[in-house]
Structures are given as structure tokens and as C-alpha cells.
Amino acid sequence: MKRIVVVAAALLSLGLLAVGCTNVNQMRQRYLAGDTAQLDRLADLVSQPEYPYATRRKAARVLGELGDRRAVPVLVGVLSSYDQRTTLKEEAVYALGRLGDPSAVGPIGRMLDTQLDASGVELRQAALKVLGQLGTPNGAEVLVNALRYYDALMARQEQSMYRGVFSGAENAYRPQPMAPDSSGQVGRGPQMGMGMGALTEATSLPPSFFGVGERAPETYDPTPAERRMAHASLVQIGPAAVPVLTQFVNRRETTLSLRQELLAIVREITGAPAVIDSAAVPPVSEGAFEVLPPPPTGPAVPRAEPAAVPGR
Secondary structure (H helix, E strand, C coil): CHHHHHHHHHHHHHHHHHHHHHHHHHHHHHHHCCCCCHHHHHHHHHHCCCCCHHHHHHHHHHHHHHCCHHHHHHHHHHHCCCCCCCHHHHHHHHHHHHHCCHHHHHHHHHHHHCCCCHHHHHHHHHHHHHHHHHCCHHHHHHHHHHHHHHHHHHHHHHHHCCECCCCCCECCCEEECCCECCCCCECCEEECCCCCCHHHHHHCCCECCCCCECCCCCCCCCHHHHHHHHHHHHHHHHHHHHHHHHHHHHHCCECHHHHHHHHHHHHHHHCCCCCCCCCCCCCECCCCCCCCCCCCCCCCCCCCCCCCCCCC
């Protein structure tokens, strides 16, 4: 009996899904035929969690395609809803981009604040693209903050790598206190081994089922790609982003790499270098490369010759 109930519930769910998708298509056709009341019905589908998830996604997509900005509040409401699934929010973000309403920028930025883990990759990337499409100064502010965040992540990852002292190449071996180095100090030699004791414990490989060390599989790091997307979206915003970029460079403490990237974006947009107030430029933050002052200019100072020593 229990099995029959489960099967019936599954069939009912599939039936609702099929009917829901069909209704969305019908609502779209009726709206295009002049029945504007269908917009409210589509908005109701999107906002009510008891409807099938796939139907809500399709309705959100259709709201963007119809181009009626009366749907903006409903789509914005989706962004702040609590749901571990992200595809409905992705559809809402893309729909807001199609509608082109600048009031969506703030909610998109606040949504990004809550999507920093691995499950939010596709949603973050959708938001970065749409912020470029909306083309507003406050969207440029969100994108600059995104670049600052990605710059910090990449700098921290760079600092966590061990590089060869002489070659500068990435090295899998870590320093460990085995023997004195050329200066007589202990603790700079390469650490090697396969779990043969406390001295090699830090880099030993975890045993597999067969007792052979296995390296953890490399995972995809979306940070560089998302940084490029934020860069491209700022360029897409165009002249409206230039005051935001120059103000950030002039007034905010930042790393050298981020400052150079922001200035490069200004150059891509305008075709000319950014106008920077050298007296107001804040210092480069700790951990970045030091910017040395230019050498002094002017007439050369004659070099004093050492005094002659009597008897030589």
C-alpha cells in the first residue's frame, strides 16, 4: 500500500510539472496576444514555493523575455529568498538583465554577499555578467569590490605557494628542519619523503585502500575566471565606470596589482591613461610590491676624489 502511495505521488508530481510548463507557455502566448493579466499569473508562479521548481524557473525566464518591468519586484524577491538551490536565482538574475532596470543592482550586490562558497559559482558568474549589462555607476562599484575580493584571494593563494629560492618555480617540497643551510641556519632545506616519520609528516601522502600514497585531485578554482568576468563587465559599463575606478584608485588603499588592473580598465574604456592625483594616491597596502620613488633629477654632482696619502 505504501508503495502505491509513493508511486501515485510521483506521478502526480510529474503531472503537475507537465501542466505547469504548459501553462507557462500558454500564459506567455496570451500575454503577447494582449492579455496583460497573465503577467500577474506568471509572477505568482515565480513567487510561490509550492509550485514545481522547474515551472518557477521557466516562469522567471519568460518574465524576462516579455520585457515588462512590472515583474522586477517579484524577480528581486527571488534573490533574497532562502534556498540552497541556485538555478531559480540564476534565471531571475538573467531576467533582470533582460529587463534592464537599474534598481536591480543593489539586490544583486547583496545577493553576491551571500554566495561566496563553491555552490554559488554559476550564480556569481551570472550576476557579474548582468551587472555589466545594466551599465550603472553603482554596478561599477559592486564590480570594483568584486575585483578587490578576487585580488585578495589570488594574493593569499600566491603567498601560500612555496617557490624555489633561486628559480622562483613552484615547488612541491616544503622547508623542514633537517640540516643547516649554507648560512649555518636550520630549517630551509627541502622536505621529502613518504610518511617515514615525524620529520616528513607534513608532506607525506595519505594512504589509499591499497596502502599507496595518493594525491588529492586538483579542484577547479573559479577565481581567475570570475576576476576576468568582473574586468570585462567594467569595460562593458564604459564611461559611467571611469569616475568609480579613478576615485577608488585615488582614495582607497589597495595592492599594486589591483591598482594596475583598475588603471588598465580605464585605459581600455577611454583609450587614454587615467588622470591620477599623485598627492592623494594612498599607499600600496602591506603584502604588495613596494613602489620606489623615482631617482632624483638635476645636474650631476661631481664625485669627490679621495685625499692622497703621504709617502705613497
